[in-house]
Amino acid sequence: MATLSVCQTQLGGFSFENCKRNAVLEAEVTKLGCRMPAARKTGTTIVGVVFKDGIVLGADTRATEGMIVADKNCSKIHYISPNIYCCGAGTAADTEMSTQIISSNLELHSLSTGRLPRVATANRMLKQMLFRYQGHIGAALVLGGMDCNGPHLYSIYPHGSTDKLPYVTMGSGSLAAMAVFEDRYKQDMEEEDAKRLVRDAIAAGIFNDLGSGSNIDLCVITKGRVDYLRPHDMANKKGVRTGNYKYKRGTTGVLTKAETKLVLEVVEETVQTMDTS
Amino acid sequence: MNTRGLRSQLKDSVPVTGMGPQVGAYGVQDTLRSGFSSVKNELLPSHALELSEKNFQLNQDKMNFSTLRNIQGLHAPLKLQMEYRAARQIQRLPFLQSSHLALDTLKGNDESISFEDILNDPAQSEMVGEPHIMVEYKLGLM
Numbered sequence: 069m070a071t072l073s074v075c076q077t078q079l080g081g082f083s084f085e086n087c088k089r090n091a092v093l094e095a096e097v098t099k100l101g102c103r104m105p106a107a108r109k110t111g112t113t114i115v116g117v118v119f120k121d122g123i124v125l126g127a128d129t130r131a132t133e134g135m136i137v138a139d140k141n142c143s144k145i146h147y148i149s150p151n152i153y154c155c156g157a158g159t160a161a162d163t164e165m166s167t168q169i170i171s172s173n174l175e176l177h178s179l180s181t182g183r184l185p186r187v188a189t190a191n192r193m194l195k196q197m198l199f200r201y202q203g204h205i206g207a208a209l210v211l212g213g214m215d216c217n218g219p220h221l222y223s224i225y226p227h228g229s230t231d232k233l234p235y236v237t238m239g240s241g242s243l244a245a246m247a248v249f250e251d252r253y254k255q256d257m258e259e260e261d262a263k264r265l266v267r268d269a270i271a272a273g274i275f276n277d278l279g280s281g282s283n284i285d286l287c288v289i290t291k292g293r294v295d296y297l298r299p300h301d302m303a304n305k306k307g308v309r310t311g312n313y314k315y316k317r318g319t320t321g322v323l324t325k326a327e328t329k330l331v332l333e334v335v336e337e338t339v340q341t342m343d344t345s
Numbered sequence: 346m347n348t349r350g351l352r353s354q355l356k357d358s359v360p361v362t363g364m365g366p367q368v369g370a371y372g373v374q375d376t377l378r379s380g381f382s383s384v385k386n387e388l389l390p391s392h393a394l395e396l397s398e399k400n401f402q403l404n405q406d407k408m409n410f411s412t413l414r415n416i417q418g419l420h421a422p423l424k425l426q427m428e429y430r431a432a433r434q435i436q437r438l439p440f441l442q443s444s445h446l447a448l449d450t451l452k453g454n455d456e457s458i459s460f461e462d463i464l465n466d467p468a469q470s471e472m473v474g475e476p477h478i479m480v481e482y483k484l485g486l487m
Contacts, residue, residue, distance in 0.1 A: 078465070078467050078470055079461070079465075079467065080460075080461040080462060080463075080464060080465045080466055080467055081398065081459075081460045081461040081464055081465060082394070082398060082460060082464060082465070083464075083465050084390075084391050084392045084394070084395045084398075087391035087392040087395070088391040091391070165463075169458055169459065169460070169463070172458045173457050173458055173459075176456045176457065176458070177456065180456055197459070200401065201394060202393065202394060202397075204393070204394060
C-alpha cells in the first residue's frame, strides 16, 4: 500500500478531490465537440393517492440514460419500512441510496423507540438530508404510508421542500398524470376505484411522455397489509412474431449417414478450492 | 438527525473562511508538507458543497449547544463538552483506526447512518498514513 504523508486521518463521506479535475476535463471535452457521460435518470411518472382505508402508490418502470432506455423494467417503488413505501424520480442512484439510508435510519429509530415508525418521521429525515446537500442529490420522491394516525402522503422535492396532500404526482410525466387526477379524484374512494385511478394516471404518463414507459407498478398500503403489485398492468408488451424462418426437419433429403464414436478417457483430475467466505 | 433548527442560533455558526493556505511554523506556506501553493486552488472551493460539508458537524454541534444553553442554562453544554473531551481521548495512535465508540454513543451517531458511514470509509482507505509523521503532528513536535 502506498504511504501518504498526511497529518490527519481522512474523514468519511463525500470527497471533493476530483471536482477540479472533472471541470477541466469537461472543458476539454466540450472543446472537442463530445459530451460527458450522463447519469442514468428515471424520467418518470410516479403518483400517490389517499383513499378511504390507506394509500395507493403507482409508478412506471422505465429508466433512461440520455436518449436511450437503460432499463425496461426497473422498480421505482422502494421499501422504507413495513408500513411506509416511497416512489423515486430523478437520478436513479440518488433515489436508490437516499431511500436505503432513510430505511436504515428508520429501522434503527423504531428499534430505539419500540414503535412502528411514522410517515412524518421519514418525511423529516428525507427533507433534512436533501436540504443539507442543497439539491445536488437529484431525488424527487413520493412518500406514502399508514401509521397510528391514519394514511399520509408526502411529495418531496430535490431541494428539500415537502408537501402533504391527498394526491400527488412527480416526474416528467407528472402533468399528464395530474390531469387524470384532477378530473376523477374524489375523497374517500374505495380501494378498487383508487387502483383504477392510479393505473389510468400512470398510463396517461406512459403514453404521453417520452421519459416514462413499459409497465405499471402499484403498491397498496392499508392497516396491517401491503400489496406490492409488480407488474400490475403490462401496458406495453413487445409484439409476438407471426412468422418463422426456421426450416422444418426433413426439408433436406438425407443420402448417406456415417456414425463415428469418439473414445475419451479421463487423463487427469484436479480440484481447485474456492474461498467462498 | 438534527432536532433543533432555530435560525437565531446561526450567528454562532463557524464562519465560512475559504480554504486558506496551510501555514507552517514560520507563517509561510509549508511547501514540504502541503505542496506548492496556488491562489486559484485556495480562494475558490472546487464544489459548492465543499465548505458547508467540511464544517457541517461543527455547525450542528454549535447550534445544538447554544439551544441547549438557552433552554437549560450554561451548565448543560459545559457538562456535555467535558464528556465529549473525555471520550475523544479514548483513541489509538493517530495512524491506526479507532472505533470512536464512546464518542459516537455520546453524540447519538450509533443510532443513525449517513453518507459518512457508507462512502469513503477511512478504514478502507488505500493509503496508509506514515506513522512517525502522524504521531509527531499529533504531539505538536512538527
